[in-house]
Amino acid sequence: xxxxxxxxxxxxxxxxxxxxxxxxxxxxxxxxxxxxxxxxxxxxxxxxxxxxxxxxxxxxxxxxxxxxxxxxxxxxxxxxxxxxxxxxxxxxxxxxxxxxxxxxxxxxxxxxxxxxxxxxxxxxxxxxxxxxxxxxxxxxxxxxxxxxxxxxxxxxxxxxxxxxxxxxxxxxxxxxxxxxxxxxxxxxxxxxxxxxxxxxxxxxxxxxxxxxxxxxxxxxxxxxxxxxxxxxxxxxxxxxxxxxxxxxxxxxxxxxxxxxxxxxxxxxxxxxxxxxxxxxxxxxxxxxxxxxxxxxxxxxxxxxxxxxxxxxxxxxxxxxxxxxxxxxxxxxxxxxxxxxxxxxxxxxxxxxxxxxxxxxxxxxxxxxxxxxxxxxxxxxxxxxxxxxxxxxxxxxxxxxxxxxxxxxxxxxxxxxxxx
Numbered sequence: 001x002x003x004x005x006x007x008x009x010x011x012x013x014x015x016x017x018x019x020x021x022x023x024x025x026x027x028x029x030x031x032x033x034x035x036x037x038x039x040x041x042x043x044x045x046x047x048x049x050x051x052x053x054x055x056x057x058x059x060x061x062x063x064x065x066x067x068x069x070x071x072x073x074x075x076x077x078x079x080x081x082x083x084x085x086x087x088x089x090x091x092x093x094x095x096x097x098x099x100x101x102x103x104x105x106x107x108x109x110x111x112x113x114x115x116x117x118x119x120x121x122x123x124x125x126x127x128x129x130x131x132x133x134x135x136x137x138x139x140x141x142x143x144x145x146x147x148x149x150x151x152x153x154x155x156x157x158x159x160x161x162x163x164x165x166x167x168x169x170x171x172x173x174x175x176x177x178x179x180x181x182x183x184x185x186x187x188x189x190x191x192x193x194x195x196x197x198x199x200x201x202x203x204x205x206x207x208x209x210x211x212x213x214x215x216x217x218x219x220x221x222x223x224x225x226x227x228x229x230x231x232x233x234x235x236x237x238x239x240x241x242x243x244x245x246x247x248x249x250x251x252x253x254x255x256x257x258x259x260x261x262x263x264x265x266x267x268x269x270x271x272x273x274x275x276x277x278x279x280x281x282x283x284x285x286x287x288x289x290x291x292x293x294x295x296x297x298x299x300x301x302x303x304x305x306x307x308x309x310x311x312x313x314x315x316x317x318x319x320x321x322x323x324x325x326x327x328x329x330x331x332x333x334x335x336x337x338x339x340x341x342x343x344x345x346x347x348x349x350x351x352x353x354x355x356x357x358x359x360x361x362x363x364x365x366x367x368x369x370x371x372x373x374x375x376x377x378x379x380x381x382x383x384x385x386x387x388x389x390x391x392x393x394x395x396x397x398x399x400x401x402x403x404x405x406x407x408x409x410x411x412x413x414x415x416x417x418x419x
Contacts, residue, residue, distance in 0.1 A: 004066075004173060007056050007060055007066065007170065007173070007174050007177070008173055008174060008176075008177035009177070010056050011052045011053060011174045011175075011177040011178040011181065012177040012178065013181060014048075014051075014052040014055065014056065014181065015048045015051075015052035015053075015178040015179070015181030015182050016181035016182070016184045016185065017181075018044075018047070018051055018052060019045050019182055019184075019185045019192050020185065020192075022042075022044035022047055022048055022192075023042050023044045023191065023192055025044075026042035026043060026044040026047075027040075027042050029091075031043045031090050031091060031195065033139075033193050041142075041190050041191070041192065041193045042192055042193070043090050043192070043193050043194070043195030043196075043197065044192045045146075045182045045186055045192040045193055045195070045198055046083070046086065046087070046195040046196070046197030046198025046199065046201065047087070047197055047198070048181075048182060048192075048198075049175075049179060049182050049194065049201065049202065050079075050080065050083045050197060050198060050201050052174075052178040053171075053174050053175050053178045053201075054076060054080060056174050056178075057076060057170070057171055057174050058076070060170065061073075066166075066167070067167060068167040068170075068171065069165070069166070069168075071110070071112075072167045072168065072171060074109060075110050075171075075208055075209075076171070078106040078107070078109055078110050078204070078208075079106075079201050079204050079208075080201075082102070082103055082106050082132060082200050082201055082204045083197050083200065083201035084197075085102045085103065085106075086195065086196030086197040086198070086200035086201065087195075087196065087197040089196040090195045090196045095252075096133065096252050099133060099136075099196070099200070100129050100130075100133060103128070103129040103132045103200065103204060104125050104126065104128075104129040106204065107124070107128040107129055107204070107207075110208050111124050111125055111128070111208070111211060112215045112216075115216035116211070116216070120219060127207065127211070127226065128204065128207040128208055128211065130237075131206070131207035131230055131233060132200045132204040132207060133200070134203060134230070134233035134236065134237045135148075135149065135200065135202055135203025135206075135233055136196050136200050136203065137233075137236060137237060137240065137258065138199065138258075139193060139196075139198075139199045140258045140260060140261070141258070141260030141261070141264075141273060142186060142187065142190035142193075142270055142274065143183060143186050143187050143188055143190065143270070143271070144259075144260050144277050145194050145198075145199050145202070146179050146180075146183040146194065147183065147274055147277065147278040147281070148233065148277060148278065148281045149175075149179045149202045149206070150179045150180055150183070151278060151281045151282050151285055152206050152229060152230065152281060152285055153172045153175050153176035153179065153202075153206060154172075154173075154176050154285075155229055155285030155286070155288060155289045156172055156206055156209045156210050156285075157169045157172035157173050157176065157209075158289050159214075159225075159229075159288075159289055159292045159293070160172060160209060160212075160213050162292065162293050165213065168209055168213070171205070172209055175202065175205060175206075182198070187271070187274070188269075188271050189270070203233070206229075207230070210225070210226050210229050210230075213292070214226065214292070220298065221291065224288075224291060224298050224301035225288045225291050225292045225301070226288075227288075227301060227304070228284045228285070228287045228291065228301050229285055229288040229289075231281070231283075231284030231288075231304050231307075231308055232259075232277060232280055232281040235259065235280075235308045238312050239258065239259060239262070239312045239315055240257045240258060242312060242316055243316055244257060246316075259277060259315065260273045260274075260277065262315040262318040263277075263315070265318050265319070266318060280307075280311075283304070283307075284304050287303070287304050288301075288304075
């Protein structure tokens with residue numbers, strides 16, 4: 001108990017300090033994520049979480065205060081490999097299929113096939129890889145991935161403690177503490193972000209730990225528990241797939257289709273989005289933990305599934321703000337794409353009407369609205385009509401004319417502008 005408190009406190013402080021220290025080198029290396037089009041966030045939080053978790057857990061195992069147990073060393077090494085793969089993706093933008101294959105290979109070394117069976121083990125490998133990538137996708141807004149990771153880590157640690165897996169419970173508790181220290185810098189407005197390194201490491205450890213705690217038990221209940229523990233990540237991935245498929249956009253191209261983007265469109269603040277997503281994650285994790293411990297039946301997972309479906313369908317109807325498009329005037333109008341060429345072609349030009357002698361200043365070519373500046377003759381403001389072939393009677397202005405204007409004799413129509 002005492003070691004758990006000391007380990008959690010150490011991991012929290014170490015992650016917070018490392019995230020701050022690694023921020024400047026990350027900026028110089030160019031490992032950045034652009035958020036809200038103008039804010040650059042360095043991806044130093046992922047390395048801080050990975051280093052803090054691994055150092056504290058390995059120190060506890062080497063000193064004998066908290067032995068990891070059989071298989072935990074392999075799990076930690078596989079997680080570090082996934083983190084390295086995510087770091088490479090942050091630096092060189094690896095394609096998603098390479099990340100999926102690499103994470104699946106790492107998961108194949110840690111799945112307990114003896115308890116799950118071969119077929120269920122292969123399915124677990126695919127599920128672990130998908131969850132790791134789903135957590136990477138959650139790092140699209142400030143505080144979202146860290147908050148969901150903390151809540152899920154505590155829930156899976158409770159499930160591991162119920163199965164008397166002390167080493168796994170300690171590992172997840174240290175991970176939750178490291179993510180909490182990272183959130184000190186990632187809470188909106190974020191100064192650092194997880195990136196693929198920290199997000200995939202977090203998702204991989206959580207997914208493997210959840211599979212390990214459910215290994216050897218009922219498969220149907222286990223599937224329901226795994227779904228409830230990762231309901232928010234599943235909802236975000238389902239929303240992105242549905243939105244991009246129905247709009248005909250590429251599935252793997254980044255865009256404002258995630259949960260946080262659409263909640264912001266509904267009027268929530270960045271901090272409000274983080275709290276809302278964290279509350280949803282807590283509800284799903286609570287149901288999954290209670291079903292795992294037998295305090296609730298497996299039917300409770302159906303409520304979580306129904307909530308996910310409702311949230312996805314409702315947020316799918318919220319129109320995202322696609323980069324490169326501007327909102328049209330009026331209700332229900334489609335977004336209008338405005339190009340720079342159109343805007344730059346509206347520059348002002350100065351022309352001269354040779355026939356009437358007027359100087360014309362137009363705001364755009366072919367515009368009927370133009371300002372006419374008549375020339376001053378003999379003290380009077382005179383504008384000759386464009387087609388003045390016939391003589392006309394002089395028209396007196398209703399305004400009071402000055403003596404200088406009254407003395408001038410001008411044929412043709414007169415137009416006096418009161419300036």
